[in-house]
Amino acid sequence: MTEFPDPSRFARVTDWVFDLDNTLYPHHTNLFSQIDVRMTAYVSELLQLSREDARKLQKELYKEYGTTLAGLIARHNIDSDDFLNKVHDIDYSWLSPDPALGDAIRTLPGRKFIFTNGDRGHAERAARQLGILDQFDDIFDIVAANLVPKPAQETYDKFLALHRVAGPNAVMFEDLARNLIVPKALGMQTVLVVPRNFEPTFSEIWERDPAYDDAVDYVTDDLADFLKRIAPGHS
Structure with a gap:
C-alpha cells in the first residue's frame, strides 16, 4: 500500500530524516x-x-x-x-540486508539522517546489518536529545538547530503518527511507514487515532518504493 506521491512536492527537499525502529527496517522482523x-x-x-x-x-x-x-x-x-x-544487547541477524532501500536512499539529493529514540550504537548496528549505514550523514539519538524523546518539541528543535535543518526543506519518515505532529507543524513533509500489506485504508487507520490525521501527508508500506517514486528523474 503506497499513496503515490507527487515528486514535485519533494523537489525542494534537501534533508531526509528517518526514524529507525520499524521504519528503516520492516515491522515483521520483530x-x-x-x-x-x-x-x-x-x-x-x-x-x-x-x-x-x-x-x-x-x-x-x-x-x-x-x-x-x-x-x-x-x-x-x-x-x-x-x-x-x-x-540493546540483541541479535541483529534477524535483519536482512536491504540493497533496494540502500539504493533508494543513495539517489536522494541532499543530506540523510537517522533520528531515533534509541541510542547511536543500536542505530549503527541495525543500519550496518541492513547495509545502509554509509548512506547517512549523521545519527541523532536519545543521548544527543538529552534523553528527551520524540515527540517532545524541544527534541526536534535541538535536532534542527544542530544540523541547521529548515522545516520546509525537510521530510520525515516515521512509524508512529504522533511523532509526526511537530515535524508537520515545522513545515516538513511527513510520511507514515506502516507494516507491509497493511489492510486498513488510510481513513480507517485514523479512525483509531483521529488526533493525528492532520500530521500525515503520505502513508506507505514500502519505503524503498516510495523513495524511488519521489527521486529526481523518476517517471
Whole structure:
C-alpha cells in the first residue's frame, strides 16, 4: 500500500530524516520485540516485580513519559547508559540486508539522517546489518536529545538547530503518527511507514487515532518504493 506521491512536492527537499525502529527496517522482523522483552526484564529486575507487573509498568511509563527510559529516570533516577546498553544487547541477524532501500536512499539529493529514540550504537548496528549505514550523514539519538524523546518539541528543535535543518526543506519518515505532529507543524513533509500489506485504508487507520490525521501527508508500506517514486528523474 503506497499513496503515490507527487515528486514535485519533494523537489525542494534537501534533508531526509528517518526514524529507525520499524521504519528503516520492516515491522515483521520483530527486532524491536527483542528490545521490548529486554526492557520488561530490566524493569522486573530493577523493581523486583513479576514479568506481568513489570510489563504493565513499562507500558504505563511509555504512555506517560514517551519512553520507558524517560519514565525510569523520572521515577527511579536510573543510569541511562546501563539501561541503553542492556536493552540493546540483541541479535541483529534477524535483519536482512536491504540493497533496494540502500539504493533508494543513495539517489536522494541532499543530506540523510537517522533520528531515533534509541541510542547511536543500536542505530549503527541495525543500519550496518541492513547495509545502509554509509548512506547517512549523521545519527541523532536519545543521548544527543538529552534523553528527551520524540515527540517532545524541544527534541526536534535541538535536532534542527544542530544540523541547521529548515522545516520546509525537510521530510520525515516515521512509524508512529504522533511523532509526526511537530515535524508537520515545522513545515516538513511527513510520511507514515506502516507494516507491509497493511489492510486498513488510510481513513480507517485514523479512525483509531483521529488526533493525528492532520500530521500525515503520505502513508506507505514500502519505503524503498516510495523513495524511488519521489527521486529526481523518476517517471
